[in-house]
Amino acid sequence: MTDLKKEFPVLQEYTYLNTASCGLLSKTLTEWRREQDDRLLKGGSVFRDLHKPHIERIRSTVARFFSASEMEIALIPNFSFGFNTLLNGLPKNKKVLLLKTDYPSINWPVENRDFDVCYAEVDTNLEQNIEEAVREHQPDVFAFSIVQYLTGIKIDFDFLKRLKAYHPDLLLIGDGTQFLGTSEFSFSESPLDVVAASTYKWMLSGYGNGLLMIKEDAQRKILPETIGFNSADAIFSKRNDFAYVKHFEPGHQDTLNYGSLEQSILNMENIGMDVISERIASLSTLAKLRFAELDLLDETTLNREQHSNIFSLKGGDAIFQKLKENKIICSQRGKGIRVGFHFYNTEEDLEKLIKVFK
Structure with missing residues:
Protein backbone atom coordinates (compact mmCIF):
# COMPACT_ATOMS: atom_id res chain seq x y z
CA MET A 1 0.00 0.00 0.00
CA THR A 2 1.33 3.47 -0.88
CA ASP A 3 2.33 6.09 1.69
CA LEU A 4 -1.18 7.14 2.65
CA LYS A 5 -0.16 10.43 4.25
CA LYS A 6 1.36 11.50 0.94
CA GLU A 7 -1.59 10.16 -1.05
CA PHE A 8 -4.11 11.85 1.28
CA PRO A 9 -2.47 15.11 2.48
CA VAL A 10 -5.29 15.83 4.97
CA LEU A 11 -3.83 13.02 7.10
CA GLN A 12 -0.62 15.00 7.57
CA GLU A 13 -2.46 17.63 9.62
CA TYR A 14 -5.54 15.88 11.04
CA THR A 15 -6.71 12.63 12.53
CA TYR A 16 -9.48 12.20 10.00
CA LEU A 17 -12.43 10.11 11.21
CA ASN A 18 -15.11 11.89 9.17
CA THR A 19 -15.37 9.88 5.95
CA ALA A 20 -19.03 9.19 6.77
CA SER A 21 -19.52 12.90 6.08
CA CYS A 22 -16.93 13.58 3.36
CA GLY A 23 -14.47 11.17 1.79
CA LEU A 24 -10.94 12.34 1.07
CA LEU A 25 -9.60 13.07 -2.40
CA SER A 26 -6.33 11.34 -3.16
CA LYS A 27 -3.35 13.08 -4.70
CA THR A 28 -3.50 10.64 -7.62
CA LEU A 29 -7.16 11.45 -8.31
CA THR A 30 -6.59 15.21 -8.00
CA GLU A 31 -3.76 15.09 -10.53
CA TRP A 32 -5.96 13.10 -12.94
CA ILE A 271 -4.74 -1.85 -3.35
CA GLY A 272 -7.16 -4.79 -3.41
CA MET A 273 -10.68 -4.72 -2.02
CA ASP A 274 -9.83 -7.78 0.05
CA VAL A 275 -7.03 -5.81 1.70
CA ILE A 276 -9.27 -2.77 2.19
CA SER A 277 -12.11 -4.89 3.61
CA GLU A 278 -9.84 -6.68 6.04
CA ARG A 279 -8.16 -3.47 7.22
CA ILE A 280 -11.46 -1.71 7.86
CA ALA A 281 -13.03 -4.76 9.55
CA SER A 282 -10.01 -5.32 11.79
CA LEU A 283 -9.79 -1.70 12.93
CA SER A 284 -13.56 -1.46 13.45
CA THR A 285 -13.61 -4.62 15.57
CA LEU A 286 -10.83 -3.23 17.76
CA ALA A 287 -12.59 0.14 17.97
CA LYS A 288 -15.81 -1.44 19.19
CA LEU A 289 -13.93 -3.25 21.95
CA ARG A 290 -12.12 -0.08 23.04
CA PHE A 291 -15.30 2.00 22.95
CA ALA A 292 -17.15 -0.62 24.98
CA GLU A 293 -14.43 -0.52 27.66
CA LEU A 294 -15.04 3.21 28.08
CA ASP A 295 -18.83 2.91 28.00
CA LEU A 296 -19.06 5.07 24.88
CA LEU A 297 -21.61 2.94 23.02
CA ASP A 298 -25.35 2.58 23.47
CA GLU A 299 -26.97 -0.78 24.18
CA THR A 300 -28.20 -1.19 20.62
CA THR A 301 -24.68 -1.16 19.20
CA LEU A 302 -23.22 -3.20 22.05
CA ASN A 303 -25.74 -6.01 21.65
CA ARG A 304 -25.43 -6.37 17.87
CA GLU A 305 -23.18 -9.22 16.70
CA GLN A 306 -22.34 -7.41 13.47
CA HIS A 307 -21.56 -3.74 13.14
CA SER A 308 -20.13 -1.44 10.49
CA ASN A 309 -17.13 0.88 10.59
CA ILE A 310 -19.25 3.83 11.79
CA PHE A 311 -19.85 4.51 15.49
CA SER A 312 -21.93 6.96 17.47
CA LEU A 313 -20.10 7.77 20.72
CA LYS A 314 -21.58 9.25 23.86
CA GLY A 315 -20.47 12.86 24.19
CA GLY A 316 -21.72 16.42 24.01
CA ASP A 317 -20.48 19.83 22.89
CA ALA A 318 -17.57 20.00 25.33
CA ILE A 319 -15.97 16.75 24.22
CA PHE A 320 -16.62 17.59 20.56
CA GLN A 321 -14.78 20.90 20.97
CA LYS A 322 -11.94 19.06 22.71
CA LEU A 323 -11.66 16.71 19.74
CA LYS A 324 -11.49 19.67 17.36
CA GLU A 325 -8.77 21.27 19.49
CA ASN A 326 -6.78 18.04 19.10
CA LYS A 327 -7.31 18.10 15.32
CA ILE A 328 -9.52 15.03 15.37
CA ILE A 329 -12.14 15.48 12.64
CA CYS A 330 -15.56 13.89 13.20
CA SER A 331 -19.21 14.97 13.30
CA GLN A 332 -22.00 15.58 15.77
CA ARG A 333 -24.99 13.56 14.61
CA GLY A 334 -28.17 12.96 16.57
CA LYS A 335 -27.33 12.60 20.25
CA GLY A 336 -23.75 11.51 19.76
CA ILE A 337 -20.39 12.07 18.10
CA ARG A 338 -20.00 10.06 14.91
CA VAL A 339 -16.65 8.60 13.88
CA GLY A 340 -15.80 6.24 11.04
CA PHE A 341 -12.73 4.26 9.95
CA HIS A 342 -11.50 3.84 6.39
CA PHE A 343 -8.44 2.04 5.03
CA TYR A 344 -6.32 5.17 5.50
CA ASN A 345 -7.00 5.15 9.25
CA THR A 346 -4.74 3.41 11.77
CA GLU A 347 -4.70 2.09 15.32
CA GLU A 348 -2.77 5.24 16.20
CA ASP A 349 -5.78 7.29 15.06
CA LEU A 350 -8.01 5.20 17.31
CA GLU A 351 -5.70 5.68 20.30
CA LYS A 352 -5.61 9.46 19.78
CA LEU A 353 -9.41 9.45 19.88
CA ILE A 354 -9.48 7.27 22.99
CA LYS A 355 -6.98 9.53 24.75
CA VAL A 356 -9.28 12.56 24.42
CA PHE A 357 -12.30 10.64 25.70
CA LYS A 358 -10.31 9.34 28.67
Whole structure:
Protein backbone atom coordinates (compact mmCIF):
# COMPACT_ATOMS: atom_id res chain seq x y z
CA MET A 1 0.00 0.00 0.00
CA THR A 2 1.33 3.47 -0.88
CA ASP A 3 2.33 6.09 1.69
CA LEU A 4 -1.18 7.14 2.65
CA LYS A 5 -0.16 10.43 4.25
CA LYS A 6 1.36 11.50 0.94
CA GLU A 7 -1.59 10.16 -1.05
CA PHE A 8 -4.11 11.85 1.28
CA PRO A 9 -2.47 15.11 2.48
CA VAL A 10 -5.29 15.83 4.97
CA LEU A 11 -3.83 13.02 7.10
CA GLN A 12 -0.62 15.00 7.57
CA GLU A 13 -2.46 17.63 9.62
CA TYR A 14 -5.54 15.88 11.04
CA THR A 15 -6.71 12.63 12.53
CA TYR A 16 -9.48 12.20 10.00
CA LEU A 17 -12.43 10.11 11.21
CA ASN A 18 -15.11 11.89 9.17
CA THR A 19 -15.37 9.88 5.95
CA ALA A 20 -19.03 9.19 6.77
CA SER A 21 -19.52 12.90 6.08
CA CYS A 22 -16.93 13.58 3.36
CA GLY A 23 -14.47 11.17 1.79
CA LEU A 24 -10.94 12.34 1.07
CA LEU A 25 -9.60 13.07 -2.40
CA SER A 26 -6.33 11.34 -3.16
CA LYS A 27 -3.35 13.08 -4.70
CA THR A 28 -3.50 10.64 -7.62
CA LEU A 29 -7.16 11.45 -8.31
CA THR A 30 -6.59 15.21 -8.00
CA GLU A 31 -3.76 15.09 -10.53
CA TRP A 32 -5.96 13.10 -12.94
CA ARG A 33 -8.78 15.64 -12.56
CA ARG A 34 -6.36 18.50 -13.22
CA GLU A 35 -5.21 16.80 -16.43
CA GLN A 36 -8.82 16.36 -17.59
CA ASP A 37 -9.61 20.03 -17.03
CA ASP A 38 -6.44 20.98 -18.87
CA ARG A 39 -7.44 18.85 -21.86
CA LEU A 40 -10.88 20.48 -21.93
CA LEU A 41 -9.25 23.91 -21.60
CA LYS A 42 -6.94 23.31 -24.55
CA GLY A 43 -9.21 21.18 -26.72
CA GLY A 44 -12.81 22.27 -26.10
CA SER A 45 -15.13 20.13 -28.23
CA VAL A 46 -12.16 18.19 -29.63
CA PHE A 47 -11.76 16.75 -26.15
CA ARG A 48 -15.50 16.52 -25.43
CA ASP A 49 -16.15 14.57 -28.64
CA LEU A 50 -14.51 11.60 -26.92
CA HIS A 51 -16.97 11.50 -24.02
CA LYS A 52 -19.29 8.69 -25.19
CA PRO A 53 -16.75 5.85 -25.25
CA HIS A 54 -15.28 7.22 -22.01
CA ILE A 55 -18.67 7.05 -20.26
CA GLU A 56 -19.21 3.49 -21.47
CA ARG A 57 -15.75 2.52 -20.22
CA ILE A 58 -16.64 3.97 -16.82
CA ARG A 59 -19.88 1.98 -16.81
CA SER A 60 -17.90 -1.17 -17.60
CA THR A 61 -15.46 -0.47 -14.76
CA VAL A 62 -18.30 0.04 -12.26
CA ALA A 63 -19.98 -3.16 -13.46
CA ARG A 64 -16.76 -5.15 -13.05
CA PHE A 65 -16.04 -3.75 -9.58
CA PHE A 66 -19.48 -4.65 -8.23
CA SER A 67 -19.98 -7.87 -10.24
CA ALA A 68 -22.93 -6.51 -12.19
CA SER A 69 -23.99 -6.36 -15.83
CA GLU A 70 -23.36 -3.14 -17.74
CA MET A 71 -27.08 -3.13 -18.57
CA GLU A 72 -27.77 -2.86 -14.82
CA ILE A 73 -25.57 0.20 -14.21
CA ALA A 74 -26.72 3.83 -14.36
CA LEU A 75 -24.32 6.70 -13.68
CA ILE A 76 -26.16 9.30 -11.60
CA PRO A 77 -25.06 12.60 -9.98
CA ASN A 78 -26.15 11.51 -6.49
CA PHE A 79 -28.36 9.08 -4.59
CA SER A 80 -31.29 11.48 -4.26
CA PHE A 81 -31.62 12.01 -8.02
CA GLY A 82 -31.51 8.29 -8.72
CA PHE A 83 -33.90 7.33 -5.93
CA ASN A 84 -36.50 9.96 -6.84
CA THR A 85 -36.35 8.91 -10.49
CA LEU A 86 -36.79 5.30 -9.40
CA LEU A 87 -39.80 6.10 -7.21
CA ASN A 88 -41.44 7.95 -10.10
CA GLY A 89 -41.48 4.63 -11.92
CA LEU A 90 -43.46 2.84 -9.21
CA PRO A 91 -47.30 2.72 -9.29
CA LYS A 92 -48.79 5.09 -6.71
CA ASN A 93 -50.74 2.41 -4.86
CA LYS A 94 -47.66 0.44 -3.75
CA LYS A 95 -47.03 -0.24 -0.07
CA VAL A 96 -43.50 0.71 1.02
CA LEU A 97 -41.72 -0.37 4.19
CA LEU A 98 -39.20 2.09 5.66
CA LEU A 99 -37.01 2.19 8.75
CA LYS A 100 -37.78 4.80 11.37
CA THR A 101 -34.94 7.35 11.75
CA ASP A 102 -33.44 6.30 8.41
CA TYR A 103 -31.69 8.89 6.25
CA PRO A 104 -34.14 11.66 5.20
CA SER A 105 -33.22 11.29 1.52
CA ILE A 106 -34.72 7.80 1.69
CA ASN A 107 -37.77 8.39 3.85
CA TRP A 108 -38.83 11.86 2.68
CA PRO A 109 -39.19 11.05 -1.05
CA VAL A 110 -41.33 8.00 -0.18
CA GLU A 111 -43.45 9.88 2.37
CA ASN A 112 -43.89 12.77 -0.09
CA ARG A 113 -45.61 10.53 -2.65
CA ASP A 114 -48.91 8.67 -2.77
CA PHE A 115 -47.58 5.43 -1.32
CA ASP A 116 -48.98 3.42 1.56
CA VAL A 117 -46.09 3.68 4.03
CA CYS A 118 -45.29 1.45 7.02
CA TYR A 119 -42.28 1.32 9.32
CA ALA A 120 -39.92 -0.91 11.30
CA GLU A 121 -37.92 0.17 14.34
CA VAL A 122 -34.13 0.45 14.25
CA ASP A 123 -32.78 -1.18 17.40
CA THR A 124 -30.87 -4.27 18.51
CA ASN A 125 -33.55 -6.49 16.97
CA LEU A 126 -33.56 -4.73 13.59
CA GLU A 127 -33.92 -7.84 11.45
CA GLN A 128 -36.68 -9.26 13.65
CA ASN A 129 -38.51 -5.93 13.48
CA ILE A 130 -38.31 -5.96 9.70
CA GLU A 131 -39.53 -9.55 9.51
CA GLU A 132 -42.52 -8.76 11.73
CA ALA A 133 -43.35 -5.62 9.71
CA VAL A 134 -43.24 -7.59 6.45
CA ARG A 135 -45.49 -10.26 7.91
CA GLU A 136 -47.97 -7.70 9.29
CA HIS A 137 -48.08 -5.17 6.45
CA GLN A 138 -47.17 -7.25 3.37
CA PRO A 139 -45.31 -4.40 1.62
CA ASP A 140 -44.43 -4.37 -2.07
CA VAL A 141 -41.16 -2.50 -1.50
CA PHE A 142 -38.62 -2.30 1.31
CA ALA A 143 -36.32 0.75 0.99
CA PHE A 144 -33.50 1.19 3.51
CA SER A 145 -29.93 2.20 4.21
CA ILE A 146 -27.56 -0.75 4.24
CA VAL A 147 -25.68 1.10 6.99
CA GLN A 148 -27.52 3.58 9.20
CA TYR A 149 -25.95 7.03 8.97
CA LEU A 150 -26.60 7.97 12.62
CA THR A 151 -25.44 4.83 14.40
CA GLY A 152 -23.53 2.66 11.93
CA ILE A 153 -25.97 -0.23 12.41
CA LYS A 154 -25.55 -2.52 9.41
CA ILE A 155 -28.29 -4.78 8.14
CA ASP A 156 -27.48 -8.50 8.03
CA PHE A 157 -27.09 -9.67 4.42
CA ASP A 158 -27.85 -13.28 5.38
CA PHE A 159 -31.15 -12.03 6.76
CA LEU A 160 -31.86 -10.19 3.51
CA LYS A 161 -31.23 -13.41 1.57
CA ARG A 162 -33.74 -15.26 3.75
CA LEU A 163 -36.22 -12.39 3.47
CA LYS A 164 -35.96 -12.46 -0.33
CA ALA A 165 -36.28 -16.23 -0.40
CA TYR A 166 -39.55 -16.14 1.60
CA HIS A 167 -40.85 -13.02 -0.17
CA PRO A 168 -39.50 -13.17 -3.74
CA ASP A 169 -41.85 -10.43 -5.00
CA LEU A 170 -40.71 -7.93 -2.35
CA LEU A 171 -38.50 -5.32 -4.01
CA LEU A 172 -35.41 -4.64 -1.91
CA ILE A 173 -33.95 -1.18 -2.53
CA GLY A 174 -30.77 -0.36 -0.63
CA ASP A 175 -28.94 2.93 -0.16
CA GLY A 176 -25.27 2.01 -0.33
CA THR A 177 -23.84 5.48 0.31
CA GLN A 178 -22.47 4.53 3.75
CA PHE A 179 -21.51 1.02 2.63
CA LEU A 180 -19.98 0.81 -0.85
CA GLY A 181 -16.21 1.05 -0.67
CA THR A 182 -15.93 -0.42 2.82
CA SER A 183 -16.08 -4.13 1.94
CA GLU A 184 -16.26 -6.43 -1.05
CA PHE A 185 -19.73 -6.45 -2.61
CA SER A 186 -21.18 -8.51 -5.44
CA PHE A 187 -24.46 -7.10 -6.74
CA SER A 188 -25.20 -10.23 -8.76
CA GLU A 189 -24.88 -12.47 -5.69
CA SER A 190 -26.75 -10.12 -3.34
CA PRO A 191 -30.51 -10.38 -2.69
CA LEU A 192 -30.94 -6.68 -3.43
CA ASP A 193 -32.96 -5.64 -6.47
CA VAL A 194 -31.63 -2.07 -6.48
CA VAL A 195 -28.60 -0.40 -4.91
CA ALA A 196 -28.08 3.34 -5.34
CA ALA A 197 -25.39 5.50 -3.79
CA SER A 198 -23.62 8.81 -3.78
CA THR A 199 -19.93 8.01 -4.06
CA TYR A 200 -18.26 10.99 -2.40
CA LYS A 201 -17.97 9.17 0.93
CA TRP A 202 -16.31 5.75 1.19
CA MET A 203 -15.72 5.47 -2.58
CA LEU A 204 -13.56 8.64 -2.31
CA SER A 205 -14.71 9.99 -5.68
CA GLY A 206 -15.51 13.61 -4.87
CA TYR A 207 -18.90 15.24 -5.35
CA GLY A 208 -21.24 15.08 -8.33
CA ASN A 209 -21.07 11.36 -9.00
CA GLY A 210 -22.98 8.28 -7.93
CA LEU A 211 -24.30 5.01 -9.25
CA LEU A 212 -27.48 2.98 -9.43
CA MET A 213 -27.59 -0.78 -9.97
CA ILE A 214 -30.89 -2.41 -10.87
CA LYS A 215 -31.51 -6.05 -11.77
CA GLU A 216 -33.38 -6.94 -14.93
CA ASP A 217 -36.39 -8.36 -13.10
CA ALA A 218 -36.79 -5.08 -11.20
CA GLN A 219 -36.47 -3.16 -14.46
CA ARG A 220 -39.69 -4.82 -15.60
CA LYS A 221 -41.49 -3.64 -12.45
CA ILE A 222 -40.19 -0.06 -12.18
CA LEU A 223 -40.94 2.14 -15.19
CA PRO A 224 -39.54 5.69 -14.93
CA GLU A 225 -40.78 8.24 -17.47
CA THR A 226 -37.65 10.37 -17.22
CA ILE A 227 -36.16 10.97 -20.66
CA GLY A 228 -33.83 13.37 -22.47
CA PHE A 229 -31.86 13.57 -25.69
CA ASN A 230 -28.93 11.78 -24.03
CA SER A 231 -31.23 8.85 -23.20
CA ALA A 232 -31.31 8.18 -26.94
CA ASP A 233 -27.61 8.97 -27.43
CA ALA A 234 -28.65 12.18 -29.25
CA ILE A 235 -30.24 10.13 -32.05
CA PHE A 236 -33.82 11.14 -32.93
CA SER A 237 -34.78 7.67 -34.17
CA LYS A 238 -33.93 6.11 -30.78
CA ARG A 239 -36.53 8.08 -28.81
CA ASN A 240 -38.56 4.93 -28.12
CA ASP A 241 -35.74 2.42 -28.25
CA PHE A 242 -32.97 2.90 -25.71
CA ALA A 243 -31.44 1.00 -22.78
CA TYR A 244 -33.45 1.03 -19.54
CA VAL A 245 -30.67 2.62 -17.48
CA LYS A 246 -30.67 5.63 -19.81
CA HIS A 247 -33.88 6.78 -18.06
CA PHE A 248 -31.45 7.79 -15.28
CA GLU A 249 -29.11 9.56 -17.71
CA PRO A 250 -31.34 12.03 -19.58
CA GLY A 251 -28.78 14.81 -19.98
CA HIS A 252 -25.10 15.43 -20.63
CA GLN A 253 -22.83 13.14 -18.61
CA ASP A 254 -19.69 14.65 -17.08
CA THR A 255 -16.55 12.62 -17.75
CA LEU A 256 -14.69 14.53 -15.03
CA ASN A 257 -17.04 13.52 -12.21
CA TYR A 258 -17.86 10.01 -13.41
CA GLY A 259 -14.26 9.57 -14.44
CA SER A 260 -13.32 10.39 -10.84
CA LEU A 261 -15.45 7.45 -9.74
CA GLU A 262 -13.63 5.20 -12.20
CA GLN A 263 -10.22 6.44 -11.04
CA SER A 264 -11.17 5.76 -7.40
CA ILE A 265 -12.24 2.24 -8.33
CA LEU A 266 -8.96 1.64 -10.16
CA ASN A 267 -7.06 2.88 -7.10
CA MET A 268 -9.05 0.56 -4.83
CA GLU A 269 -8.48 -2.36 -7.19
CA ASN A 270 -4.77 -1.57 -7.15
CA ILE A 271 -4.74 -1.85 -3.35
CA GLY A 272 -7.16 -4.79 -3.41
CA MET A 273 -10.68 -4.72 -2.02
CA ASP A 274 -9.83 -7.78 0.05
CA VAL A 275 -7.03 -5.81 1.70
CA ILE A 276 -9.27 -2.77 2.19
CA SER A 277 -12.11 -4.89 3.61
CA GLU A 278 -9.84 -6.68 6.04
CA ARG A 279 -8.16 -3.47 7.22
CA ILE A 280 -11.46 -1.71 7.86
CA ALA A 281 -13.03 -4.76 9.55
CA SER A 282 -10.01 -5.32 11.79
CA LEU A 283 -9.79 -1.70 12.93
CA SER A 284 -13.56 -1.46 13.45
CA THR A 285 -13.61 -4.62 15.57
CA LEU A 286 -10.83 -3.23 17.76
CA ALA A 287 -12.59 0.14 17.97
CA LYS A 288 -15.81 -1.44 19.19
CA LEU A 289 -13.93 -3.25 21.95
CA ARG A 290 -12.12 -0.08 23.04
CA PHE A 291 -15.30 2.00 22.95
CA ALA A 292 -17.15 -0.62 24.98
CA GLU A 293 -14.43 -0.52 27.66
CA LEU A 294 -15.04 3.21 28.08
CA ASP A 295 -18.83 2.91 28.00
CA LEU A 296 -19.06 5.07 24.88
CA LEU A 297 -21.61 2.94 23.02
CA ASP A 298 -25.35 2.58 23.47
CA GLU A 299 -26.97 -0.78 24.18
CA THR A 300 -28.20 -1.19 20.62
CA THR A 301 -24.68 -1.16 19.20
CA LEU A 302 -23.22 -3.20 22.05
CA ASN A 303 -25.74 -6.01 21.65
CA ARG A 304 -25.43 -6.37 17.87
CA GLU A 305 -23.18 -9.22 16.70
CA GLN A 306 -22.34 -7.41 13.47
CA HIS A 307 -21.56 -3.74 13.14
CA SER A 308 -20.13 -1.44 10.49
CA ASN A 309 -17.13 0.88 10.59
CA ILE A 310 -19.25 3.83 11.79
CA PHE A 311 -19.85 4.51 15.49
CA SER A 312 -21.93 6.96 17.47
CA LEU A 313 -20.10 7.77 20.72
CA LYS A 314 -21.58 9.25 23.86
CA GLY A 315 -20.47 12.86 24.19
CA GLY A 316 -21.72 16.42 24.01
CA ASP A 317 -20.48 19.83 22.89
CA ALA A 318 -17.57 20.00 25.33
CA ILE A 319 -15.97 16.75 24.22
CA PHE A 320 -16.62 17.59 20.56
CA GLN A 321 -14.78 20.90 20.97
CA LYS A 322 -11.94 19.06 22.71
CA LEU A 323 -11.66 16.71 19.74
CA LYS A 324 -11.49 19.67 17.36
CA GLU A 325 -8.77 21.27 19.49
CA ASN A 326 -6.78 18.04 19.10
CA LYS A 327 -7.31 18.10 15.32
CA ILE A 328 -9.52 15.03 15.37
CA ILE A 329 -12.14 15.48 12.64
CA CYS A 330 -15.56 13.89 13.20
CA SER A 331 -19.21 14.97 13.30
CA GLN A 332 -22.00 15.58 15.77
CA ARG A 333 -24.99 13.56 14.61
CA GLY A 334 -28.17 12.96 16.57
CA LYS A 335 -27.33 12.60 20.25
CA GLY A 336 -23.75 11.51 19.76
CA ILE A 337 -20.39 12.07 18.10
CA ARG A 338 -20.00 10.06 14.91
CA VAL A 339 -16.65 8.60 13.88
CA GLY A 340 -15.80 6.24 11.04
CA PHE A 341 -12.73 4.26 9.95
CA HIS A 342 -11.50 3.84 6.39
CA PHE A 343 -8.44 2.04 5.03
CA TYR A 344 -6.32 5.17 5.50
CA ASN A 345 -7.00 5.15 9.25
CA THR A 346 -4.74 3.41 11.77
CA GLU A 347 -4.70 2.09 15.32
CA GLU A 348 -2.77 5.24 16.20
CA ASP A 349 -5.78 7.29 15.06
CA LEU A 350 -8.01 5.20 17.31
CA GLU A 351 -5.70 5.68 20.30
CA LYS A 352 -5.61 9.46 19.78
CA LEU A 353 -9.41 9.45 19.88
CA ILE A 354 -9.48 7.27 22.99
CA LYS A 355 -6.98 9.53 24.75
CA VAL A 356 -9.28 12.56 24.42
CA PHE A 357 -12.30 10.64 25.70
CA LYS A 358 -10.31 9.34 28.67
